[in-house]
Amino acid sequence: MILYKTVDLFAGIGGIRRGFELTGKFKNVLSAEIDKYACQTYAHLYGENPYNDVTTEEFKKKVESTDYDTLLAGFPCQSFSRAGNEEGFKDKTRGTLFFDIADIIERTRPKSFLLENVDNLLSHDKGKTFKIILETLCLELNYKVIGVEIDETGNLIYENSNFMRNSKNFGLPQNRPRVYIMGFDKETFNEKIENLPYVELPRVRGKDPIINSLSDAIERGTSKEFYVAQGYLNTLKKHRDRHKNKGNGFGYMVLNLPGEEKQYSNALLATGGSGKERNLIYDPQPDFYGLMVKGKQTPLNNEGIRHMTPQEWGRLQGFVGYAFLNENKVDSFSFPEGLSNTQKYKQFGNSVTIPVIEEMAQFMIQCLNFLESRH
Incomplete structure (x- = not known):
């Protein structure tokens, strides 16, 4: 060979x-x-x-x-x-x-x-x-x-x-x-x-x-750290409305709202920011509604809206669940211990x-x- x-x-x-x-x-x-x-x-x-x-x-x-x-x-x-x-x-x-x-x-x-x-x-x-x-x-x-x-x-x-x-x-x-x-x-x-x-x-x-559909890339029951704070969600809504009134199509996007499911995610971006905001997920976990979480200035939203996880980004880029499967179909992809989620998003967004x-x-x-x- x-x-x-x-x-x-x-x-x-x-x-x-x-x-x-x-x-x-x-x-x-x-x-x-x-x-x-x-x-x-x-x-x-x-x-x-x-x-x-x-x-x-x-x-x-x-x-x-x-x-x-x-x-x-x-x-x-x-x-x-x-x-x-x-x-x-x-x-x-x-x-x-x-x-x-x-x-x-x-x-x-x-x-x-x-x-x-x-x-x-x-x-x-x-x-x-x-x-x-x-x-x-x-x-x-x-x-x-x-x-x-x-x-x-x-x-x-x-x-x-x-x-x-x-x-x-x-x-x-x-x-x-x-x-x-x-x-x-x-x-x-x-x-x-x-x-x-x-x-x-x-x-x-x-x-x-x-992966046959976007829903197959999404994992359910993620931890509360990925859920969007209510204040932040309100800011995203205001931002989208401002652009909408100007005739622009910018703004956050929830990919899988019931009856409005998208076929594809938007591009994952290394900057995090808009790459994350345009790829939000509807994943209701009522136990999390209104909770205060370290690092967030307002309680978690009560609409079940969260960011995708790094693991989900990894699936959409072919790293997780595909490129590192061994002969027994066991996934060997992982990040080094202690790497922050910020870096994980950046690395997947920067990748091919x-x-x-x-x-x-x-x-x-x-x-x-x-x-x-x-x-």
Whole structure:
């Protein structure tokens, strides 16, 4: 069995790595993450400390001396400079984290890569940011990016929809559109890459859903700490009403009110805040109504409204109940002891939906099998 070696940049808690590992065809050999708490969870899950800073020359030298095939990166989106064009991508992207990815790709020439980012990347700076990224990868670094063609005059031809995929189509009930960019090295695969028959990233999960409905992701009878204080709930209602009066659709959302059940959750966000407020749950436990709970300024609400738990977020991202099941279907996912709920929400919200990544990895294997075949 061929094992491709991966380098995992901006690793978070290893969601992209895990999606690739689930195929049985990829093995991770180097990781990079600088968030203290994400590093703790990563080490807890994989038995290795990923602490490395992608932006440093020390780390780039480490990648140069590492034998690997595939670069993985869920990189943060930053504003790009519109500086001069003397150095191509180095000039246009300097000071951004994409520059560091491009620099590592140029130095090490991996056979393939998968980059992941928020959906706003497509519209950022009226599409100029995304265009610079694709021009860098295709024209400067000479990679074939799935979903991009180059015309006779060297202009890129692509549709934004070629790169947008949504978690709700990959077996989990979460509305989470994200951008995925996959590329293969023209210098490694030469003319064969022009005959690659796989021209579109997967749009759906090729197997049965992992969770059939949103209600299946929800656990009943959680502890009182997750219930919303009445004063806070009143504030959320006032905030929503204010926006509603202005014609805006912002505001909190309860996903499973009787008769109003939603099919999908809203996107889980690393900031917690709106990611939590737009994913509230109706889970009545009358014994909790009116209780004072440490850390809350007013009594618990008497409407049965609570936040989702970190465990529920983990299910919607494919960490809990899927990606870490052993051969006996026992779930081995856990966080390090003592990690706060705030960090758990942040880590899940910052992560990828693992089954989407798994599908991308399966697609990459198909491409690599074709490119590396002898005929």
